[in-house]
Every structure is written in C-alpha cells, then in structure tokens.
Amino acid sequence: METLYLRRRVTNALAILLSLAATAIGLGFLAWILWDTVQQGIAALNLKLFTTITAYGDTGGLSNAMVGSLIINAIGIAIATPIGVAAGTWLAEYANRTKLGESIRFLNDILLSAPSIVLGLFVYTIVVLPSTAITHGNTSFSGLAGGIALALIALPVIVRTTDEMLRLVPATLREAALSLGIPQWKLTMQVLIRAARSGIITGVLLALARISGETAPLLFTAFGNNYMALSPLDKMASLPQVIYQYANDPGEAMHALAWAGAFVVTMFVLLLSLASRLAFSRNKVSHD
Amino acid sequence: MSSLPSVAAPPPDQDVRSRLDARNDRWFAWLLKGCALLVLAALLGAAFATLWGGRHAFSTFGWHFLVSPAWDPGTDTYGALVPVYGTVVTSLVAVVLAVPVSFGIALFLTEVAPGWLRTPIASAIELLAGIPSIIYGMWGLFLFAPFFAEHIKPWLTAYLGNNPDGDHPSWVYDHLPFIGKLFSTDYPFGASVLTAGIVLAIMIIPFISSVMREVFMTVPTRLKESAYALGSSTWEVVWDIVLPYTRSAVIGGIFLGLGRALGETMAVTFVLGNTLNLSASLLDPGASIASTIANQFSEAVGLQKSALMALAFLLFVVTFIVLLIARLMLRRLAIKEGR
Incomplete structure (x- = not known):
C-alpha cells in the first residue's frame, strides 16, 4: 500500500517536472532565436540599409527589397481582403449549416x-x-504575380476570421434590421460587417503578418531584382527572398545584411501580431 | 351587395423598390458565393496546375517515378524517392520530438501553472508560431547547425553510431545495427536530416501545443474534479481523464503539425544540406520535396521542371490527405461537444 502511494507520488512529481522542462525548452528556443535575431540584426543595422539598393552587393543595402516587400504585400492584401471578407460573409450569413x-x-x-x-x-x-x-x-516574373501568390496565402486567414467574427454578432441585430425591411445585402454591408469590423481588421493584420515572412511562394513569382522596381509588372525583390539569397552566399558581409533584413522582417511581423492582438482584445470587450 | 374590402395595392414605386431589392439581394448572394468558391478553386487549381506541369515526368517515368532513387539532370532521369523519403523522415522526426514537448507544455498550461502565469506563457509559445520560417532557416543555418555539429552530433555518433573520431564503433552500432545505422555518418557538418527535424519540431510545437491546450480546456470541470475528489494526482487526471476525453482532437492536432512540417520549405532548405542521396542515417544530409523545388526550379528546364512540378503534386496530395485527417479528427471532438 505504502509503495503504491509512493509510486503514484513519484510519477506525478516526475510528470510535473517534465512538463516544466518542456515549457522551458519551448521558451528557451524562443529566447535563443529572438535573441540572436535581435543581436545580429541590430549589429548590422545602419542607414545605408534603407537608402541603397541590393545591386551594390555587400556594400549596398536593402532598400529595393523593402519597397518590393511593401508593394507585394500591399497587392496581396488588396486582393485577399475583399475576396476573403466576401467569402467569410457568405459562409457565416448565407451558407451556415449548408453542405456546401x-x-x-x-x-x-x-x-x-x-x-x-x-x-x-x-x-x-x-x-x-x-x-x-x-x-x-x-x-x-512580376511583383503582381508575387502579390497574387501571397493573396492565396492570406485568403484563408481572412475568410476564417471574418466567418468567426460574423458568427459572434448577436442574432437580435439581424432580426432587428430585417424587421425594419432592410434587404439582406444592406444588412450585411451596413450592420453586420460594421459590428464585426475590429475582428475583421484583426484577421487582415494576421494575414499581413503571415505573408510578410513568406519566402517560398515568391521565388518563382516575384523572382527578385537587384534594382529598384516600382511597377508591379517588373521582377521585384522582396526582403525574405533577399535574405534567402544572401544567407546562402559565402560572404560574411552578405550574412550581416541578411541578419539586418531578418531583424526588420521579424520586428515587423511581431509588431503586427501584437497590433492584431490589441485590436482583438478591444473587440472582445465590446461584445461583453 | 357590398364588395369585399379590397387590399390596397402598394404604390408603384414601392413595388419597383422591393423588386430592385430582391434583385440586388440575388446579385449580392451570388457575388459572395463566387468569392467563397474561389477557395475551392485555389485548392483544385493548385492540384491541377502541378499535375499538368508534371505530366511529362509522369508520362515519361510512369509509376517508376515514385520509387526511383535517381535524380540526375545530366542524364535527365528523375525519381521522387529521395525527396519523398527526406520529406517524410524529417517530418516524422519533427513530430516525434514535438509531440512530447507540446504535451508537456499543454499539461503545464492547463493543470500545473498558476493562473496568472498561463496567459503570458501561452502567448510566448504562440509567438514561436509567428516567427517567419526564413528566420528559423537562418537561425538553423548560422547558429543551430554549428551548435549541433559541435555538441550533439559527436555525442550521438560516439555512443550510438559508427564513432568516426574514435577507435571502434559504439556498442550500439555493434549490437543493434538498425539503430546504429541511424546515427552513423562521416559527414562533418551540421546540416542533416536530424537537424532539419529538430528545427521543424520547434516550428510545429506552438501549433500542436495550442491545439492540445484548447481541447484540454474543453474537458468538463466536473469530470476532472470528480477524479481529483477520488484522490487522483494531477498526472492521473491528465492521463486517465483528460487524454481519453480529447483523444481524437489530440491526434488531429498532431496531424496538423505533421501537415505543417511536410510542406515547410525555407527552414528545411537551410539545414538539410540538399544532397539527393539516399541514406539511412539521420546524421547525413538529405533533400526534401520542398527544398529540392526551392533549389532547382528557377534553373530547371524541360523534363527537370516537369519532374519538380510532379514532386509538388505529390507533396500537395500528401499534405492534403494529412490535413484532411487532422481536420476530421479535430471535428470529432467539436461534434461531441455539441458545437
């Protein structure tokens, strides 16, 4: 009897200890990755990064990649937002509980x-x-193609948040509006989407955070460009793609540039997810 | 004889308006439906586009494409075995490493940690999911792979493998050749299947642990408290009450992580070494489907390009099936919950 009790206590203590260790492993890797990105990134930060294009190689900067990233992300979000919000609205308002x-x-x-x-x-x-x-x-290859590829990645994020947020809107709001004789499209556009606005914005911010770090789909769509490209029909550089290219380069100075780019991307993504979290918590409060 | 009071006809402009509203409503619904169908189109399109792009490879090599280990642009012969093997093994290693850690984190966050600590730690773990994969790749290439080569790999080869730096192979290598093979290599650098598996594991931990945490929280408090009242320890409650209750969703979460790991490109490309050789060892460099495509597609022409597209098709189909299983499993708990 005594040994059984002891064995159960030891097992329990061991399990709790291991769960602590697992959490420590997770947090440890997070700290390790962030620490190195911040440290190496800040060491490599300078003004030239934002003013010189990548054509100068290790004596240049990343300005064309930053501009390219902004343009490609903007195209991606501009395509994905209306389609995603519309699709999410259809799922929540028109097709909820239907098979399709x-x-x-x-x-x-x-x-x-x-x-x-x-x-x-x-x-x-x-x-x-x-x-x-x-x-x-x-x-x-073009920035537009890159933007379309990113739109495909952003789309499901926006669809899902819009769908979920609209389903949180109380049914009384719909009934009240419909009882006044408002057609459904007007109800959707002017009542429901407004009520779920901050949630939908959260979704768009999350989608932007998701696509800002995407590299793989850009390799064969936007391709890359060592010069400043502003037209979406040109080949276009982007930060993740330049990081990929520079990190695989043997030169040390290229690695420093890659770290600087990595730092910029990481900070951008983390700030975005922070912002989306803030937008979401406000949304939650307003529904209580 | 008085006529029945007739219902007043609506004024003509109101009639026009309601017809206009009805038409607009129809258009609006069709527009929204069209956008929703685009989601379907994207999935189908990706499958068909890669199948179409890979048709030359499929028709040239036939079923042989799936089992041939050859990948030689020189003789224009291509087989999918090496990249498929690399993809599957790195992902399995990742899942095997990530599942216990994720379970530990979920256990800590739902049963062990004090209330005030749960949200900050959960957010921190979720932050891992927010870090772009290219950052994992760089970190893996510049920091983790060298660390692995210097500290972890020598230990593994010395105690489990062929011990290339010592006099004779390890005891395990002599007596358990299967395990010994896994940890034997003469390759001196940090890039390897195991390195990629570890980096992937770190990437999928937040996905698996957040699913586990969420489903653990759906277990009715009554069930858990009954077990506690009977004198169960925390571990017994989790192992005997929480896990059986959430089993299907936990498996779903694991498959979700597996799906992520299979399709991951950048983190793997940096630390896998990208050699298209078939090797049983986890410490040898390898290649995955995604890394092969990322490395070769921009310079590929003709049959090679088609073979890469065919690889992409295989990857898409496999990931689709894994994710399908994941979602179905996750849904089972939701149905049980009455949601």
Whole structure:
C-alpha cells in the first residue's frame, strides 16, 4: 500500500517536472532565436540599409527589397481582403449549416496550412507562364504575380476570421434590421460587417503578418531584382527572398545584411501580431 | 351587395423598390458565393496546375517515378524517392520530438501553472508560431547547425553510431545495427536530416501545443474534479481523464503539425544540406520535396521542371490527405461537444 502511494507520488512529481522542462525548452528556443535575431540584426543595422539598393552587393543595402516587400504585400492584401471578407460573409450569413458551406469552411482550413511553395508554383503556372506567352517575354516574373501568390496565402486567414467574427454578432441585430425591411445585402454591408469590423481588421493584420515572412511562394513569382522596381509588372525583390539569397552566399558581409533584413522582417511581423492582438482584445470587450 | 374590402395595392414605386431589392439581394448572394468558391478553386487549381506541369515526368517515368532513387539532370532521369523519403523522415522526426514537448507544455498550461502565469506563457509559445520560417532557416543555418555539429552530433555518433573520431564503433552500432545505422555518418557538418527535424519540431510545437491546450480546456470541470475528489494526482487526471476525453482532437492536432512540417520549405532548405542521396542515417544530409523545388526550379528546364512540378503534386496530395485527417479528427471532438 505504502509503495503504491509512493509510486503514484513519484510519477506525478516526475510528470510535473517534465512538463516544466518542456515549457522551458519551448521558451528557451524562443529566447535563443529572438535573441540572436535581435543581436545580429541590430549589429548590422545602419542607414545605408534603407537608402541603397541590393545591386551594390555587400556594400549596398536593402532598400529595393523593402519597397518590393511593401508593394507585394500591399497587392496581396488588396486582393485577399475583399475576396476573403466576401467569402467569410457568405459562409457565416448565407451558407451556415449548408453542405456546401460546411465543405468550403473545411477546405478553407486545409488551404490555411497548405504548402506555400505549391501555391507559388500554382501562381507560376496560371500567371507567370501566360503573361510570358502573351507579352512575348517582356513580362514574366512580376511583383503582381508575387502579390497574387501571397493573396492565396492570406485568403484563408481572412475568410476564417471574418466567418468567426460574423458568427459572434448577436442574432437580435439581424432580426432587428430585417424587421425594419432592410434587404439582406444592406444588412450585411451596413450592420453586420460594421459590428464585426475590429475582428475583421484583426484577421487582415494576421494575414499581413503571415505573408510578410513568406519566402517560398515568391521565388518563382516575384523572382527578385537587384534594382529598384516600382511597377508591379517588373521582377521585384522582396526582403525574405533577399535574405534567402544572401544567407546562402559565402560572404560574411552578405550574412550581416541578411541578419539586418531578418531583424526588420521579424520586428515587423511581431509588431503586427501584437497590433492584431490589441485590436482583438478591444473587440472582445465590446461584445461583453 | 357590398364588395369585399379590397387590399390596397402598394404604390408603384414601392413595388419597383422591393423588386430592385430582391434583385440586388440575388446579385449580392451570388457575388459572395463566387468569392467563397474561389477557395475551392485555389485548392483544385493548385492540384491541377502541378499535375499538368508534371505530366511529362509522369508520362515519361510512369509509376517508376515514385520509387526511383535517381535524380540526375545530366542524364535527365528523375525519381521522387529521395525527396519523398527526406520529406517524410524529417517530418516524422519533427513530430516525434514535438509531440512530447507540446504535451508537456499543454499539461503545464492547463493543470500545473498558476493562473496568472498561463496567459503570458501561452502567448510566448504562440509567438514561436509567428516567427517567419526564413528566420528559423537562418537561425538553423548560422547558429543551430554549428551548435549541433559541435555538441550533439559527436555525442550521438560516439555512443550510438559508427564513432568516426574514435577507435571502434559504439556498442550500439555493434549490437543493434538498425539503430546504429541511424546515427552513423562521416559527414562533418551540421546540416542533416536530424537537424532539419529538430528545427521543424520547434516550428510545429506552438501549433500542436495550442491545439492540445484548447481541447484540454474543453474537458468538463466536473469530470476532472470528480477524479481529483477520488484522490487522483494531477498526472492521473491528465492521463486517465483528460487524454481519453480529447483523444481524437489530440491526434488531429498532431496531424496538423505533421501537415505543417511536410510542406515547410525555407527552414528545411537551410539545414538539410540538399544532397539527393539516399541514406539511412539521420546524421547525413538529405533533400526534401520542398527544398529540392526551392533549389532547382528557377534553373530547371524541360523534363527537370516537369519532374519538380510532379514532386509538388505529390507533396500537395500528401499534405492534403494529412490535413484532411487532422481536420476530421479535430471535428470529432467539436461534434461531441455539441458545437
């Protein structure tokens, strides 16, 4: 009897100890990764980073990549937001509990974790190849293609948050509006989406955070460019793609530039997720 | 004889308006539906585009493509075995390493940690999921792989493997050749299947642990408190009450992590070494589907490009199936919960 009791206590203590260790491992790796990114990134930060293009190699900066990233992300979000909000609205308001709605909701969750490199190849096939054929090679890889690839990654995030946020809107709001004789499209646009606005904004910010660090789908769509490209039909550099290129370069100075880029991307992404969290917590309070 | 009081006809402008509203409503619903169908189109399109792009490889090599270890642009022969093997093994290593750690974290966050500590630690772990994969790749390449080569790998080869720096192979290598093979190598650098597996494990820990934590919290307090009242320890409550109750969702969470690991490109490309050789050792460099595509696609032409597309198709199908299982498993708990 005594030994059984002891054994149970020891097992329990061991389990708790191991759970502590597991948490310490998780937090330890987080600290290790963030610490190195911040340390190496800050060491490599300077003004030239923001003013010089990548054509100068290890004596240059990353300005064209930063501008390219901004443009490509903006295109991605600009495409994904209206489509994603519309699709999410359809799932929540029109197709909730229908078979097609359930299946699309289900497939959207799969698209959420689909391998981004395959989505990149998909956009390569449907945008890059046709545009090469139509313009006889004048336009092949382009910032626009990169933006479309990122839109495919942002889309499921926005669909899902919009869907979830709209389903949180109380039914009384819908009933009140409909009883006044408002057509459903007006109800959706002017009442429901407004009520869920901060939640939807959270979704868009999360999507932006998700796509800002994406590299794989850009390799075969936006491709990269050592010069400043502002037209979305040009090949365009982006920060993650330049980081990938520079980190694989043997030169030490290139590595420093890659770390600086990594620092900028990480800070951008973490600040965005922080911002989305703030927007969301405000949203939560307003629904209580 | 008086006629029945007739219902007043609506004024004509109101009639027009309600018809207009009905038409707008129809258009609006169709527009939204069209956007929702785009989600479907994206998935189908990705599958068909890669299948179409890979048709030359599939028709040239046939079923042989799936089992051939050859990948030689010189002779234009391609087989998927090495990248598929690399993808599967790195992901399995990642899952095997990530599951116990994630379970520990979920256990800590739901049963052990004091209330005020739970939210900050959970947010910190979720922060891991927010770090872009390229950062994992760089960190893996510049910091973790050298660390691995210097501290972990010599230990593994000395005690479990062929012990290339010592006089004779380890006891394990002599007596348990299967395990010995896994940890034997003459490759001196840090890039390896195991390195990639570890980096992937760190990447998927936040996904698995947050699913586990969420589903652990759905266990009715009544059940847990009954067990505690009967004198169960924390561990017994988690192992005998919480886990059986949430089993399908926990498996779903693990498959979700596996799906992530299979499709991950950047982190793997940096630390896998990218050599298209088949090796039983976890300490040898390898190649995954995603890393092969990332490395070769921009310079590939003709049959090689088609073979890469075919690889992408395989990856997409496998990931789709894994994620499908994950979502179905996750849904089972939701249905049980009545949601």
